[in-house]
Amino acid sequence: MKVWEKSRYKDEYEKELEYIETILRKNVDDFVGRYPHVSVNNRYRAEENVLWTSSFFVGMCFLAYEHSGDELFLKYEKEHLKSFEDRLVNRQGISHDLGFLYTLSCVADYKVTGNPEGDRIAYKAAQLLAQRYNEKGKYIQAWGEMGAAYPNVKIIIDTMLNLPLLYWTGEPDMIEIAKNHAITASATLVRPDYSTYHTYLMDPDTGRAVCGKTHQGHRDESTWARGQGWAVYGYALSYRYTEEPVFLEVAQKTAEVFIKNLPKNLVPYWDFDFTDQNPDIRDTSAASIFVCGLLELCNDVAEEKATEYLALAEEIMKSLREQYSTRGLKDSNGILTEGMYHRYDGQEECTIWGDYFYMEALMTLTRNRRLYW
Ligand code: GLY
Numbered sequence: 001m002k003v004w005e006k007s008r009y010k011d012e013y014e015k016e017l018e019y020i021e022t023i024l025r026k027n028v029d030d031f032v033g034r035y036p037h038v039s040v041n042n043r044y045r046a047e048e049n050v051l052w053t054s055s056f057f058v059g060m061c062f063l064a065y066e067h068s069g070d071e072l073f074l075k076y077e078k079e080h081l082k083s084f085e086d087r088l089v090n091r092q093g094i095s096h097d098l099g100f101l102y103t104l105s106c107v108a109d110y111k112v113t114g115n116p117e118g119d120r121i122a123y124k125a126a127q128l129l130a131q132r133y134n135e136k137g138k139y140i141q142a143w144g145e146m147g148a149a150y151p152n153v154k155i156i157i158d159t160m161l162n163l164p165l166l167y168w169t170g171e172p173d174m175i176e177i178a179k180n181h182a183i184t185a186s187a188t189l190v191r192p193d194y195s196t197y198h199t200y201l202m203d204p205d206t207g208r209a210v211c212g213k214t215h216q217g218h219r220d221e222s223t224w225a226r227g228q229g230w231a232v233y234g235y236a237l238s239y240r241y242t243e244e245p246v247f248l249e250v251a252q253k254t255a256e257v258f259i260k261n262l263p264k265n266l267v268p269y270w271d272f273d274f275t276d277q278n279p280d281i282r283d284t285s286a287a288s289i290f291v292c293g294l295l296e297l298c299n300d301v302a303e304e305k306a307t308e309y310l311a312l313a314e315e316i317m318k319s320l321r322e323q324y325s326t327r328g329l330k331d332s333n334g335i336l337t338e339g340m341y342h343r344y345d346g347q348e349e350c351t352i353w354g355d356y357f358y359m360e361a362l363m364t365l366t367r368n369r370r371l372y373w
Pocket of ligand 1: 052158216226341
């Protein structure tokens, strides 16, 4: 299904995109080489380009340029590229998150403006990401130096969104790595009931998968809402690139788990241990990632199912728009309130990735466009 043809609230989405652009216009000069991450009192500060989140603001500028054609959003294109190239050269904050980082900065630049520098830097990042692959275990190590010993080696569900950088290269070796990682994750991080672990311990010497653990969830055996969102969107994207039916099956079944755990207002609590009967803090970013996953799945399933997914995605967007907007918060430079980073760090705040995925969803709901992933 072509969601932009069938979506019902295009006027509302266009108003939201215009609102986002008024915020971004004010932010453009503030985040150059230093980027938003998680807000404090709903206001982002500029943080060094060393975090996993540094690219989301740049990605939003490309979306805003695509939407408005306003060159203001490309004003710092060169400076952003330089910052991301410096980060690669200096090996700052290098982890599996190379995918998030270089897809939304460099691949997006290449796709939107055709700038070959974006292509060149993104390819270097993809090569570095591929070096995190453990051949014995067929997985990409999430964090830490390569060569670290058990029990310091983990795979994590978030990596599913880093795989598109490898697929995008079109190189058989890189595609194989991405595909193998997705298969390993589906047998470990994805539980038999299609809920997910956040992380899984791996023995790098033997490649053996040891056990599931959490890092940002409530407990090892619970389901961290954002992680489940990463699984839905990540497997849907792996299906887009590989057409492996098993990836579509995992995306749909993890989506079913997400749907079952949605509270009444359709914005999940940060972990599925929490419900309307036993409430806690919400995570709007998990909701916006999940919407992007549902919209991607609409391309892949029969019309009837796609209609269901689109209707739900639009209801979630309504809830985000009506209940979690920064409209009316005079000092905010973010878009969505009540995101959650970590149970010990950044709660009920704007998150730059939540804002990015919300804006991406608005673009997907209103026009025929190429994803940056
Ligand atoms: N990828 C890190 C997070 O979702 O918090």
